[in-house]
Amino acid sequence: MPIRVTVDIVIFTIQSGDLQVLLVRRGIEPYKGRWAIPGGFVLEQESLEQAALRELREETGVTDVYLEQLYSFGDPKRDPRGRTVTVAWFALVDAERALQAGTDAAEARWWSVQHRPPLAFDHASILDYALERLRNKLEYTTVGFQLLPDKFTLGDLQKVYEAILGRALDKRNFRRKIGLLGILKPLDELRSEGGRPARLHRFSARKFEKLKDKGILFPF
Amino acid sequence: MPIRVTVDIVIFTIQSGDLQVLLVRRGIEPYKGRWAIPGGFVLEQESLEQAALRELREETGVTDVYLEQLYSFGDPKRDPRGRTVTVAWFALVDAERALQAGTDAAEARWWSVQHRPPLAFDHASILDYALERLRNKLEYTTVGFQLLPDKFTLGDLQKVYEAILGRALDKRNFRRKIGLLGILKPLDELRSEGGRPARLHRFSARKFEKLKDKGILFPF
DNA sequence: CTATAATAGTGTCTGAAAGACACGAACGCC
DNA sequence: GGCGTTCGTGTCTTTCAGACACTATTATAG
Structure with missing residues (x-):
């Protein structure tokens, strides 16, 4: 059963009263040129959380943020290259650190969740799910302070x-x-x-x- | 990255006012003889939910129940045989159907969550997490009716x-x-x-x- | 220097929901 | 027919949520 396991991280921030999400532009097929949620493969010797933290650091340079596991997505056809299961996470970074995140080497930028572009794979579903979770958590936790x-x-x-x-x-x-x-x-x-x-x-x-x-x- | 993906299903029921969970006794090493949460490998062509439903049916004969994804566990050392990631679910079955579940071929029985035996792998953590989720959900959903x-x-x-x-x-x-x-x-x-x-x-x-x-x- | 625009900070009233609390009703069994 | 057992019902008090408007402090423009 050669199933590949990835982590994808929905990273939110607030810029001047607008909820934004960090997306990266894909440089390779499939979905080349499409925007996607940052993520990558889980390595042999790291936990799921370590993988999420590593990707977060690699893709955004950001560390020490709020990170929470969201849901796992495993539809057999979600990646045309072959079977992958992704463990999705969501992260919250404050506006000051967010600035540094968007300016990295890889083509990455913040998008308003209102006016986001079409996304690769099933990433639109993942983002919707993250938004729903964020709204719910806001009402009975302190996640708001993390932003x-x-x-x-x-x-x-x-x-x-x-x-x-x-x-x-x-x-x-x-x-x-x-x-x-x-x-x-x-x-x-x-x-x-x-x-x-x-x-x-x-x-x-x-x-x-x-x-x-x-x-x-x-x-x- | 040959990571194997499994599903584990925490199945709850209520018997005479007592919250119970279905456990199976392991027939092979590791943890031979230990009790464990029922589960198994995700097949090549099925979604995670289909895998959970299939395992539920195979191990308990039960179908048409409340099923919800819980959390994914992926510590590199959680299975001594090699790297596995498990997507944990929880299911609720009513007392009438629960009777049929416990009497299957495999050595499976209901345990009071109060007096459960030691569990294999990291299954104690999974069960604790499921219990917490169940208690929380009880307060703002109708899951109680599912039992x-x-x-x-x-x-x-x-x-x-x-x-x-x-x-x-x-x-x-x-x-x-x-x-x-x-x-x-x-x-x-x-x-x-x-x-x-x-x-x-x-x-x-x-x-x-x-x-x-x-x-x-x-x-x- | 005065007027104005902009944002900060503050209290009351009203309706809804949550929790504490006790007794009569209907049945089976002896 | 009496007793044990479970069912079914209402009030009061406290707490929380939502609606609602004015004064205070600063910067800036005239």
Whole structure:
């Protein structure tokens, strides 16, 4: 049963309030010239997660990001060259690191998930599935914070949620819910952007762990 | 990269208020004599889901059940014979069909998830993961109904929830929530079991679809 | 220097859902 | 006919979610 195993990684980021995904242009057949989700073969001596991390590093230069296994796709005809099973993952990188990712040697660039090009193989299904998972996870986990740099304003955070959910949120209700979680540490630092300066905050992993220990999950 | 791909299926049922899992005893090395989650190799021309359904049928004779992909496990050392990646699934069968499953040729039997034996390979991790997923899904989907036969009483349904969640639920609150969903059709049929007879109900897939169309999920 | 445009930050009310809680009803069995 | 067993039902209180509008602080343009 010579089945080849690959990993594909759907990498999301947020750029100026728009949810984007990193795609690479294929240089070889099949689907030459088509855009595809970055990925590659699993090596003999590495775990699936190690393979995903390696591909992520190789294709984007990015490391130390949120990474989560998504689903495995194994339709016998999904690759015309022969039987492959792919273990799909999704990754979240913040806007600062995202810049470095898009500028690598290989032809890779960020695409708005709204206006993405046609994709190779069954990658459209994989991307759709990743989007669905991201939206769901947003509501009961802290994945939203993974898309922001270390310090951010509450407005930044709200824009992340709005970009992923694709709808506007009420500012006061949003801030109340965030506040109730008690996992943000306000900093003595402001940032100015053409209006009243906004206070910067930092995600407090310490407080978050305490909540998890108590079995409290996220009420978004 | 000769990686072999398998599927393993964690099959749950409920027997007299106890959550049980189907295990098979291994007849060959490695782990000969140890209990394991049923599974097998993915064939050249079948999808992952078809492989899972085939194994389910071969090992338990059971068909037409709830089946959902769980996670893929691919640690390089998970099988001492060589590199394998397994795509794990979980399945739910109702008590009536479960009886037929346990009595097949191969040495297979139901084990309480509370008192399970040591398992082969990394199957303990897989089972734990399946349990976690099942508990989570119970709270916002209708998987609980999959563990019951066509007709059931509200008491039966509550026992399913209690067995999976591992704690007692308030009868009145439980029934109110079920009632609000409006997805059960009360039948003109009672069942007697040593007390006041209980009304039988049937899961109404029609009403359920209407709710899904409206984007209403399950508030458990 | 004053006016204006832009973004930040803040509290109340109302409706819905969740959890705690106790008793009468219908049957089988002795 | 009494007792044991399971079925079936309603209220109150608390918590959470959503709708809703104004003042505060800065930069910039006139």
